[in-house]
Amino acid sequence: xxxxxxxxxxxxxxxxxxxxxxVDLLREDxxxxxxxxxxxxxECGACTILVNGQPRLSCLMIAAQLEGxxxxxxxxxxxxxxxxxxxxxFVDNGAVQCGFCTPGMELTALALVREHTLPERTCIREGLxxxxxxxxxxxxxxxxxxxxxxxxxxxxxx
Amino acid sequence: xxxxxxEIDLLTGQIRVCDYLAxxxxxxxxxxxxxxQQIQGGVAQGLGYALMEDVSRPLGLVRSNSLATYxxxxxLDVPEILSxxxxxxxxxxxxxxxxxxxxxxxxxxxxxxxxVADACQKRLCHAPLTAERMLAALEDSHETEMCA
Numbered sequence: 667x668x669x670x671x672x673x674x675x676x677x678x679x680x681x682x683x684x685x686x687x688x689v690d691l692l693r694e695d696x697x698x699x700x701x702x703x704x705x706x707x708x709e710c711g712a713c714t715i716l717v718n719g720q721p722r723l724s725c726l727m728i729a730a731q732l733e734g735x736x737x738x739x740x741x742x743x744x745x746x747x748x749x750x751x752x753x754x755x756f757v758d759n760g761a762v763q764c765g766f767c768t769p770g771m772e773l774t775a776l777a778l779v780r781e782h783t784l785p786e787r788t789c790i791r792e793g794l795x796x797x798x799x800x801x802x803x804x805x806x807x808x809x810x811x812x813x814x815x816x817x818x819x820x821x822x823x824x
Numbered sequence: 825x826x827x828x829x830x831e832i833d834l835l836t837g838q839i840r841v842c843d844y845l846a847x848x849x850x851x852x853x854x855x856x857x858x859x860x861q862q863i864q865g866g867v868a869q870g871l872g873y874a875l876m877e878d879v880s881r882p883l884g885l886v887r888s889n890s891l892a893t894y895x896x897x898x899x900l901d902v903p904e905i906l907s908x909x910x911x912x913x914x915x916x917x918x919x920x921x922x923x924x925x926x927x928x929x930x931x932x933x934x935x936x937x938x939x940v941a942d943a944c945q946k947r948l949c950h951a952p953l954t955a956e957r958m959l960a961a962l963e964d965s966h967e968t969e970m971c972a
Contacts, residue, residue, distance in 0.1 A: 705890065705891050707890060710891055759857070760855075760858050760860070763861065763865060791899045791900055794899045795898045795899045796898075798891070798898060800868075800869065800896065801861075801865045802861050802864060802868075803861070803864030803865040803866070803867055803869075803902055805860075805861070805864045805902075805904065806857075806860070806861045807899075
């Protein structure tokens with residue numbers, strides 16, 4: 667099928683099988699290898715992408731579901747103001763260890779900071795609970811999201 | 825030195841770790857942020873082994889063969905972990921350094937098991953300390969060790 671969607675702020679038309687898994691479409695066909703495949707069964711959240719701003723598991727989606735949608739992968743993160751703030755906060759707060767959960771974690775965090783201004787730590791925990799991290803113990807990731815929200819609020823003030 | 829503050833649900837036997845303190849002799853610390861994170865990560869893994877990670881293999885068949893059946897801690901299962909370093913100098917290591925890769929994993933199971941014993945005088949000696957095991961121990965009226 668000819669798939670039309672907006673991928674990382676660019677209108678694209680992709681020739682693909684409609685039942686192609688989105689994670690394979692992104693990684694193997696389009697070379698966007700920032701999105702990671704962890705479990706492949708929707709348990710770990712490593713393959714999270716944003717579809718119309720909502721975190722979605724690309725291992726559980728098929729290409730046809732992207733028709734007409736706005737898709738964001740970790741590759742676009744640095745090009746958006748709030749995405750860059752999340753990325754910077756992850757680096758500054760030591761929220762990355764092996765890095766495998768990081769793309770999914772950052773995109774989920776971005777959706778969270780767009781939805782909530784200055785969320786409580788318990789709210790951040792709940793928001794990130796679909797993304798598994800085996801290395802960091804989550805504390806530094808929650809610190810990073812907290813700092814990112816503070817940085818964004820500060821930026822908004824004149 | 826590891827210290828866990830826990831809550832036990834008397835109805836279900838579920839153990840929840842509310843707060844956690846880890847004090848580690850890690851030799852000379854080069855990067856305090858990454859040191860803290862390494863310990864926090866180890867504690868989170870250790871809490872997984874202490875509370876939920878159970879390799880079920882009846883008749884040699886691994887039943888817990890996916891993340892749906894072999895549960896690892898999520899951000900909701902891990903408490904706020906305070907990680908402190910004891911300033912030290914390891915004589916046998918270069919520049920007083922030593923590795924802290926795995927050391928943090930040793931603490932959580934005994935810390936949680938001791939907290940359980942302190943809270944309800946029950947010693948659980950089989951890991952993980954699942955709700956089922958905790959409930960069975962709570963329903964056993966003897967104050968004996970459940971180690972048989």
